[in-house]
Amino acid sequence: MKIPLLTISSDKYQPYWRPYYVLLDKFNKEIFSKKFHLTETFSANEEGIRTINTNLPHNPHSWSENVLIALKEIDEPYIVILLEDFFFHAATNKKLFDFCLKTALDNENVGCVRLAPIPGGDKPSNFTYFKTHSSDQDYRISTQGAIWKTSYLKQLLKIGETPWEFELNASKRSEAFKEEILVISSEEFPFNYSNAVIQGKLTRKALRFLEEHAISIDKESILINGLVEEFYWNTKSKYVRSIIDFINHRFLKIKNI
Numbered sequence: 001m002k003i004p005l006l007t008i009s010s011d012k013y014q015p016y017w018r019p020y021y022v023l024l025d026k027f028n029k030e031i032f033s034k035k036f037h038l039t040e041t042f043s044a045n046e047e048g049i050r051t052i053n054t055n056l057p058h059n060p061h062s063w064s065e066n067v068l069i070a071l072k073e074i075d076e077p078y079i080v081i082l083l084e085d086f087f088f089h090a091a092t093n094k095k096l097f098d099f100c101l102k103t104a105l106d107n108e109n110v111g112c113v114r115l116a117p118i119p120g121g122d123k124p125s126n127f128t129y130f131k132t133h134s135s136d137q138d139y140r141i142s143t144q145g146a147i148w149k150t151s152y153l154k155q156l157l158k159i160g161e162t163p164w165e166f167e168l169n170a171s172k173r174s175e176a177f178k179e180e181i182l183v184i185s186s187e188e189f190p191f192n193y194s195n196a197v198i199q200g201k202l203t204r205k206a207l208r209f210l211e212e213h214a215i216s217i218d219k220e221s222i223l224i225n226g227l228v229e230e231f232y233w234n235t236k237s238k239y240v241r242s243i244i245d246f247i248n249h250r251f252l253k254i255k256n257i
Helices: 011-027 059-073 094-106 150-158 163-176 204-212 227-234 238-248
Strands: 003-008 032-039 049-053 076-082 087-089 112-115 130-131 144-148 180-184 192-193
Touching: 003 204, 011 032, 011 087, 032 059, 032 130, 032 192, 049 059, 059 076, 059 150, 059 163, 076 094, 076 150, 094 144, 144 150, 192 227, 204 227
Parallel strands: 003 032, 003 076, 032 049, 112 180
Antiparallel strands: 076 144, 087 192, 112 144, 130 180
16 A cells, blocks of 8 residues: 655755655655655755745745645645654554554544654544544644645644644644544554754764765755754753753853763
């Protein structure tokens, strides 16, 4: 089973497109029927990728309008959406992915099948290997990798919202629709990817992975996380982050170290 893929990006992330697509192709065989790349004015210049240019100036608030433009042009009933700042690091579990895709296609009342439980569902569902969300759970809607019923996604998008506003506000808007949001709850996930670019900077872990796999990236055109910054993003302790933020703002820009 195959489904179209839309990768949502922006011109300012152009230096990361090449490694993103090299890893996408390396670890996702026979998954996608078509591949679309959304950005403002540049071309992805990758084989098998069709670029959709919105020709809107870069502005985070144009994000939702960009996505609506792409969905209208693609005109497919179901689509997978990914963001370019997550790099694949292992092969997709095709059997599990096919199961998720079949669940979406076979059930008209399913609006979204989320392939990464960030966050996980807080309610059992009627579907094996899935949970769902309470109506008031935050981040019911997420920009993490997911299979979307296009008509449902179009209803949730509101022009003028950033991706972060979309996640928050569409989570509330989704309460008004009958479609169910499913979240994978098995021990394994279909997609094996990790956050490689955080706030415009490549993580040191992602850089090491690219070097180990001989995947080139133009270091002159990117920023790379410092050691402290990498630790900051990896820690789950809000207390530790608050200490680093305090030192960073009051005394020394230690995140750049």
